[in-house]
Structures are given as C-alpha cells and as structure tokens.
Amino acid sequence: MFEKKSRPEAATTRQGVPQFYHAEVAEHFKQAMRQAGIEPPPEIIADGKIHRFSANGRRGDDAGWFVLYADGIPAGAFGDWRSGITGTWRADLGRRLSFGEEAEVKRRIEQARRLAEEERRRRAEQAAALAAAVWKDARPAGVDHPYLVKKGVRPVPTLRELDAADIARRLGYTPQARGEALQGRVLLAPVRVNGKLATLEMIDEVGRKSALAGGAKRGGYWATGPLPDKGRVVLCEGVATALSIAETLGEPVAAALSVGNLQAAGEAIRAAKPGIELVLAADLDKATGKPHPEAVKAAEALRCPLAAPNFGPNRAQEQTDFNDLHIARGLDAVRESFALAQGPAVKLLNASEVTPEPVTWFWQGWIAKGKLHVLAGKPGTGKTTLALALAAIATKGGTWPDGTRCHAADDVIIWSGEDDPADTIVPRLMAAGADLKRVHFVTDVTGANGEPRPFDPAFDVPLLARQLERIRPALLILDPIVSAVAGDAHKGNEVRRALQPLVDVAARVGCAVVGITHLSKGTNGRDPIERVTGSIAFAALARVVMLAVKNEFQDTDTPPRLLVRSKSNIGPDEGGIGYDLERVEATVGVWTSRIRWFGAVEGNARVLLARAETVPEEExxxxxxxxxxxxxxxxxxxxxxxxxxxxxxxxxxxxxxxxxxxxxxxxxxxxxxxxxxxxxxxxxxxxxxxxxxxxxxxxxxxxxx
CATH class of the missing domain: 1.10.10 (Arc Repressor Mutant, subunit A)
Incomplete structure (x- = not known):
C-alpha cells in the first residue's frame, strides 16, 4: 500500500480519496508490469495518454505500451504487442472501493484498452501501407544476393530486394536489428495475415533481420509459393530454412518467422485451408540439441507431425535448423529427416507385457497408497476430524478403527482452505495422539518475484509434487478437494482435467490422497455416489468413496455416527465404522473435538445410510x-x-x-x-x-x- 502525502493541504481529494506521490504511483505501476513479464521504461508518464516503449530493451523497438491515470484513484493498463501480454493496475487504498469508485476505475481501464487497441490498429494499417509501397518499389531477388549465397539457397518469386537506403527513404526511418542498421541489399519477404499483406521481413547481406514498426505478425507467415488446398504443407521458422526445405521436397513451404508464432501461423493456415496436412519443421535448441520446446508445444497444440534436423552425433552447437543441415550434409540429409517426422500417436501396451501387482493398502480395504479417495459428509458429521484422526494413526503407526494394525509410522501433508492450523487442526491432531513432527501443512507458495502468495490447489499441484517427492508422505489430505478445480466443479470434463495431475502425482509418489467434500443437500435415499457435491466425476475418479453420516435412528445397537464405504474399485464396497465426536482439552486452555471409535458395522452402504438418516416422525x-x-x-x-x-x-x-x-x-x-x-x-x-x-x-x- 502507498504512503499517503503528509502535507495537510493535499492530504485528500474532495471525494476523500488519498493522494499519492507521482513517484510512488509510477514505481508500483512498474512493479505490476514486471510481475506480468514486461520490463518497464525508465520514465512513466501519468497523463491518461498512450505511451510506447521498448518492452525487450532493444533500441528501435516500441511494441510496449501503457496508459496511466494519476488523478483520483490511480489506475492504468499496459501491454506488449509483440508478445501479447497485457495487464491492468490500480492503487490500493487500504479499503474496499465504493460502487461508484469501482465503476470509475473500470471505465478508465476500459478507456486505456481502447486507446491501446486504436493505436495498435493505426500502426498496423500504417505498416501495411508502407509494406505495399516498399514491395512495389522492390525488384526480384537476385541469385547473387550475399545472404542467399551464404545460405546456399536460390531465390523464389515471393522474395524481392531493395537497397537499405531506398527503404529508409520510403519508411522515414532506418530499420535496425538489435541496434544495428540494416545495410546494402535487403531481402524482402511479404508477411500475410488473414490473406492480406501486413508487414515485411527484411534481411540484409550479413543476415541482420528486422520488420516494419507496428506491423502485425501474429498468425502471419511468408510462403515460398502459393500453398495448396490439399496435401502436405510444411511450416518452419525462418526464410532460409523454408527455402532449403522447399528445394528438398519440391513443394511450397511456409515460414512463421519466429518460434513463438508457429502455433498461431499453423492455426491460420489450417483455418484458410482445412484440407491440408500440416507438418511442423522445428529448429533445435542450441544447448540440448533437441527440438525447441516452443516448437514441440506448437506441434502438440496443432496435433501435427514434428520434423527436426538430424545432424548425427557430431553436431556443432551453432547448427540448429534445416538450412544448417542442408549446408553441412546436403539435401538428402534434409529429406531423410523428414522421413523420420513423427506425429501424435496412441501407444498400445500388450497385456502379456504387464506384470500383475497387488494393491498396496495403507489401511486394508479403506485407504490405498497411490490412489485418490473422497471423504464426504453433511456439516456436523466431523469429516475433517475424521481425516485428522486417520492422519494421527498414520504418524504413530497405531491401530486402525477396525482393529487392524498400521504397520509403520509415516509423514502426512495437509492443506486446509477452511481451518486454521493453530486453533483447529493442531489441537485436533494433539487430541488424536498424532506425532506432530510427522505432520506438514501446505501454506504459501513463493512466486517468481520472491513474494509469498497463498497455495492454490487448482494451479499449484506441480509445485506440491516436488515436496511430495522430497518427503514421500503416506497420506495427503486436501480440504476441500473442490478447490482443486479451477473451472466448474459440476462439469465432469473440467473436474477430470483438474484432478488428473493429482491422481498422477499420487501414483508416482505412492501417496494416498484423501479429499474432503460435502454431500449435496436433499439427496437422502439416492445412490450414495450421486450424493457427493459437484460432478459425479469426483466419485468416479476416486478409487474409494467414504461417506460420514449422523445416525438419526439411534438405538442401543447402533453408534451415534457412521463412516460408510460407499464405493471401492479396488476392494470391498460395503461395511462401515461407528464413531462419535467428543470434546477434550488438547492442552491447557485449548478445547477441541476428537473421534471416539465404536468398531466395525456390517451392511450395504445404501442400507446403512437409509437406516441412519431415517428421522423419527416426532422429530x-x-x-x-x-x-x-x-x-x-x-x-x-x-x-x-x-x-x-x-x-x-x-x-x-x-x-x-x-x-x-x-x-x-x-x-x-x-x-x-x-x-x-x-x-x-x-x-x-x-x-x-x-x-x-x-x-x-x-x-x-x-x-x-
């Protein structure tokens, strides 16, 4: 939060909004930009107008933009047209904004976005017009162009050239690459977006590359010739790479002109020509010698084969693309690499190759290592207290509620989005006799900026997996498990996608996962699996589903509450355990609840639940x-x-x-x-x-x- 101005005459605005120093506003605005992945400019001008700057630190680049308002409640927006990153920011007043204040901030941010979009469109139209003018002035690319000679490729009709001085006169500025001006004869490759000329890729004699300022490139591409409506279309990164592949295969090739544009360009080509078979030609990562991760990601997103240059075991680090392969080993080597191109494929495993393995039970018949479990119940049934009682047994290697033995003491990891460790969870663990040294709570996540933020099970399971692999706990408790779903918890596909990483890490680590959730209201008498709150996918993915209920139909032969095993894909799916909640003093002055076990109860889950939830007529x-x-x-x-x-x-x-x-x-x-x-x-x-x-x-x- 900001330090407010201390001068009495300028302490607040007439609406009671604190005023802040401009330097303070600018610094917090810069911090928001850095957190979004944009390096801010040295100077921030808060005048409500759009300002452009270099978002990547390179001279001549002005793809970054921002609009900042300093009067009233400071707020603004920013972005980078090249990467597509955008963000918004407003000052933290230390209180909730009024309805009117929220509306005003929203109006300003929307205005900032409109200004940015208008500026982007204006610059794109200007760049397209300049591209057409420069292209018209240019002449066909010569076979003796130094860059083409160096790369060992021949020009095609979709390449032209023009002297750098003539280009500068036409544009009104000198194109640069990393701060160096393009010189001599400059190759021109027209980049088309949605079928229209949008900008030019410019390459000088020594290979310096630039594009028209403000020109649209995302989803655009250059092609060595007209692309077919059917058959194979190869999409690669650079101009020289495309020329080498086209000469090898004898067919037109498209170039996205950057690895970050491969997916967007592929999607654009498919949209325009749905009958084609797309193949991605990847450059190699210099350090690893493997296809560039961004190219692999694009191929997976496009569901298309990926070809990569095969240099053999003696590849030099600077050899990364198909043009390098062409120069080093000839066109036959390029052709052989394409013959090895692999697309997405379903793998089959023969049953004879599978070695049968028994289920590894943590608590025989109830909780299995490496599996997902759901513990559901109505409010007041003691779901969390039940889970903590089981955790306590795990940490001590004690006796399970059915009298069987927990063979070894193990660690437990707990994440709770509802209960506080100090006044609720730890007292309950103490009351249950847990070894607290074996219990670990998931608290914060250290962000990329070094600052802590709350753990979010919907996004942070991969980070949690590292701790699970380090500690190797026997049990992980998530309360509530619905928090692991970022989307709609009532949609099966979204629940399955959200929980699958959790299922995978449990299997890999050999850790039993117990997720706590509610029973849906008004579901008495229905199939127990259908009663779990949210999509049925919660119960379907879990290998064991346990329901906790209060016994409304109490008599001398039945316990006050029941833990019922309502579903099991890996063991018996009937029977239950009787229990009740009791108040105890965990330590001096700290009262809490714990479980008192009553032993095993026989019967089908649906029958046990129906009997337990039958309310006497007079109640x-x-x-x-x-x-x-x-x-x-x-x-x-x-x-x-x-x-x-x-x-x-x-x-x-x-x-x-x-x-x-x-x-x-x-x-x-x-x-x-x-x-x-x-x-x-x-x-x-x-x-x-x-x-x-x-x-x-x-x-x-x-x-x-």
Missing part, C-alpha cells in the same frame, strides 16, 4: 432445524469468521437468510476483534465461548455481501 426435519444443527456444529470448537461460515453454508446448500435465522434462534453472538478498519474482523461464537481466541474475516461490515 423436526425443517430447513431451519438443519441450519441450527449445522451452525452449532460449526461453532462447537470456538469462534469462526463470518466469511468462513458463509462459505461453509454455501457449500452445504443453506441460504444466508436461513443461517441468519439459525443464528438468532441459537443466540449466536457476532463480535468484532482487532480494532477498526482492515485490521478488524467479524466472528460468530456460541454464547458460552466468551474467552475463546478469534479467527476473523477482513469484512468491514458484519453483514457479508
């Missing part, structure tokens, strides 16, 4: 009563922040209005802690929880919006 099953039970259970361990209560209620299917009525009926108190402003928070607590520590939200109002 109320109204939505308000459910909400009261939900709220009382949530607050049983102490005060909880209102934002967490709202999130839990939403996940359980309760409206906020119903929860508020339940609050009133139970006499739940809303209290504020931490002072006024951003440092303060609202929490709810049961009437007897007056001395408990508070876990608070950052809302300015106790009524959440």
């Amino acid at each position: 109320s099953d109204s939505e308000l009563e459910d909400a009261k039970e939900f709220l009382a259970s949530l607050l049983a361990d102490g005060p909880v922040a209102t934002k967490i209560i709202q999130a839990e209620a939403n996940g359980a299917g309760y409206s906020w209005a119903t929860v508020r009525r339940a609050q009133k009926a139970l006499g739940v108190e809303a209290v504020r802690t931490g002072g006024l402003g951003k440092s303060g928070s609202w929490c709810w607590r049961l009437p007897k929880m007056l001395n408990d520590p508070l876990r608070c939200s950052h809302s300015e109002s106790e009524h959440l919006r």
Whole structure:
C-alpha cells in the first residue's frame, strides 16, 4: 500500500480519496508490469495518454505500451504487442472501493484498452501501407544476393530486394536489428495475415533481420509459393530454412518467422485451408540439441507431425535448423529427416507385457497408497476430524478403527482452505495422539518475484509434487478437494482435467490422497455416489468413496455416527465404522473435538445410510432445524469468521437468510476483534465461548455481501 502525502493541504481529494506521490504511483505501476513479464521504461508518464516503449530493451523497438491515470484513484493498463501480454493496475487504498469508485476505475481501464487497441490498429494499417509501397518499389531477388549465397539457397518469386537506403527513404526511418542498421541489399519477404499483406521481413547481406514498426505478425507467415488446398504443407521458422526445405521436397513451404508464432501461423493456415496436412519443421535448441520446446508445444497444440534436423552425433552447437543441415550434409540429409517426422500417436501396451501387482493398502480395504479417495459428509458429521484422526494413526503407526494394525509410522501433508492450523487442526491432531513432527501443512507458495502468495490447489499441484517427492508422505489430505478445480466443479470434463495431475502425482509418489467434500443437500435415499457435491466425476475418479453420516435412528445397537464405504474399485464396497465426536482439552486452555471409535458395522452402504438418516416422525426435519444443527456444529470448537461460515453454508446448500435465522434462534453472538478498519474482523461464537481466541474475516461490515 502507498504512503499517503503528509502535507495537510493535499492530504485528500474532495471525494476523500488519498493522494499519492507521482513517484510512488509510477514505481508500483512498474512493479505490476514486471510481475506480468514486461520490463518497464525508465520514465512513466501519468497523463491518461498512450505511451510506447521498448518492452525487450532493444533500441528501435516500441511494441510496449501503457496508459496511466494519476488523478483520483490511480489506475492504468499496459501491454506488449509483440508478445501479447497485457495487464491492468490500480492503487490500493487500504479499503474496499465504493460502487461508484469501482465503476470509475473500470471505465478508465476500459478507456486505456481502447486507446491501446486504436493505436495498435493505426500502426498496423500504417505498416501495411508502407509494406505495399516498399514491395512495389522492390525488384526480384537476385541469385547473387550475399545472404542467399551464404545460405546456399536460390531465390523464389515471393522474395524481392531493395537497397537499405531506398527503404529508409520510403519508411522515414532506418530499420535496425538489435541496434544495428540494416545495410546494402535487403531481402524482402511479404508477411500475410488473414490473406492480406501486413508487414515485411527484411534481411540484409550479413543476415541482420528486422520488420516494419507496428506491423502485425501474429498468425502471419511468408510462403515460398502459393500453398495448396490439399496435401502436405510444411511450416518452419525462418526464410532460409523454408527455402532449403522447399528445394528438398519440391513443394511450397511456409515460414512463421519466429518460434513463438508457429502455433498461431499453423492455426491460420489450417483455418484458410482445412484440407491440408500440416507438418511442423522445428529448429533445435542450441544447448540440448533437441527440438525447441516452443516448437514441440506448437506441434502438440496443432496435433501435427514434428520434423527436426538430424545432424548425427557430431553436431556443432551453432547448427540448429534445416538450412544448417542442408549446408553441412546436403539435401538428402534434409529429406531423410523428414522421413523420420513423427506425429501424435496412441501407444498400445500388450497385456502379456504387464506384470500383475497387488494393491498396496495403507489401511486394508479403506485407504490405498497411490490412489485418490473422497471423504464426504453433511456439516456436523466431523469429516475433517475424521481425516485428522486417520492422519494421527498414520504418524504413530497405531491401530486402525477396525482393529487392524498400521504397520509403520509415516509423514502426512495437509492443506486446509477452511481451518486454521493453530486453533483447529493442531489441537485436533494433539487430541488424536498424532506425532506432530510427522505432520506438514501446505501454506504459501513463493512466486517468481520472491513474494509469498497463498497455495492454490487448482494451479499449484506441480509445485506440491516436488515436496511430495522430497518427503514421500503416506497420506495427503486436501480440504476441500473442490478447490482443486479451477473451472466448474459440476462439469465432469473440467473436474477430470483438474484432478488428473493429482491422481498422477499420487501414483508416482505412492501417496494416498484423501479429499474432503460435502454431500449435496436433499439427496437422502439416492445412490450414495450421486450424493457427493459437484460432478459425479469426483466419485468416479476416486478409487474409494467414504461417506460420514449422523445416525438419526439411534438405538442401543447402533453408534451415534457412521463412516460408510460407499464405493471401492479396488476392494470391498460395503461395511462401515461407528464413531462419535467428543470434546477434550488438547492442552491447557485449548478445547477441541476428537473421534471416539465404536468398531466395525456390517451392511450395504445404501442400507446403512437409509437406516441412519431415517428421522423419527416426532422429530423436526425443517430447513431451519438443519441450519441450527449445522451452525452449532460449526461453532462447537470456538469462534469462526463470518466469511468462513458463509462459505461453509454455501457449500452445504443453506441460504444466508436461513443461517441468519439459525443464528438468532441459537443466540449466536457476532463480535468484532482487532480494532477498526482492515485490521478488524467479524466472528460468530456460541454464547458460552466468551474467552475463546478469534479467527476473523477482513469484512468491514458484519453483514457479508
């Protein structure tokens, strides 16, 4: 957050918005640009106008742009036309913006984007007009052009040349490459975007390359001749490479003119000519000698074969493309490399080559190493407490709830997006007898800029995988597992794509993963698998699904709560474990809940659930009563922040209005802690929880919006 101006006469605007020093605004704006991957210019001008600058540090480049407003609430936008990166920024006032302020900031940012788009379009049109004029002035490329002679290739009709001095006069500036002016006879390769001339690729006698300032190149390409409507079309990077391949194959070849444009150019060619068979010709990475990673990525995205030059074992580091191969070993070597081109293919594994392996059980019949499990239940069933009780057994090598033995003590990793380690998770682990030295919490992620940010299971599983491979835990708990889905958790395809990295890393590390989630409201009596909140893909991907329920139909022969095994693809899929929750003092003055086990229960999951959830006729099953039970259970361990209560209620299917009525009926108190402003928070607590520590939200109002 900014340091506000201290001069009394300039402390605030007439609307009560703090004013900030220009240097401060500029520096924070620069930081936002760096975080987006753009190197900002030395000077930032905050005048609401578009400014261009070199985004890559090279002289003559002006593909970077920004628009910044300093009056009112400082805000702006920025980008790089060459890379396609864009970003926005606004000053942090240390408070939530009003509706009017948010609308004004949004209006300014949209205006900045419009200015940038208008400028980009104007520059592109100007570049296209200059390209047409220069092309018209140019003459056919000569066979004696020094660059073509050096590369051992012949000119084609789609190449022309013009002296550098004539080009500079026509353009009004001298084209440069890395700060050096193009000189002598300059080859001209017309780049077409959507079938229209957009810019020119310019190559001088020694190989310096440049393009027209402001010209559109993304999705554009140059071709050695007219591309066919059917048959093979080869797409490569550079002009000389395209000429060597075209001479070898005797067919037109397209050049994207940069590795970063391969995918966009391939998509454009396919869109214009859907009947062609695209082949990507990759340059090699100098250091590794393998196809450039960006070329591989483009081929995978385009689902097309990838050809790479084969220099053999004695490749020199500077030999990277098909033109280099042409010069070093001749056209036959180029032809042989294309014969080896490989496209995407499905691999088959013969069953006779597979060695059967038994399932490696962590808890026999319930939790398997290397597999995904789901633990679901309604609010108040103690889902998280159950998972932590199992974690405690894992860390001590104790006895499982069914009396079987956990053979070795192992480490456990826990990520919780809902409960605080200090006042909830650790006390519950202590109460369950866990070896705390074997428990690890996922907290923050160190970003590329060195700054910490919250762990996001929807995006950070690859980073978590490194820690799993280092620690090799027996158990990973994710609470809630729905947070691992960045898209719509009710769409099967999105859930499968999101959870697959988790499934893969579990199998690779040999770690059992238990994801905690809710049961959908109003699903009593339905197939247990269909009751898991979200898409059925959650239950389908999990090898074992466990449901936790309260036993509403209690008698002397049944436990108060049941953990039921409702699905298993790898073992028995029936039976359950009886349990209950009890309050204990984990350490002096810290009260929490723990599991008390009742042993195994026999029966089919659907039958066990139907019996447990049958409410006696005289008992109320109204939505308000459910909400009261939900709220009382949530607050049983102490005060909880209102934002967490709202999130839990939403996940359980309760409206906020119903929860508020339940609050009133139970006499739940809303209290504020931490002072006024951003440092303060609202929490709810049961009437007897007056001395408990508070876990608070950052809302300015106790009524959440």
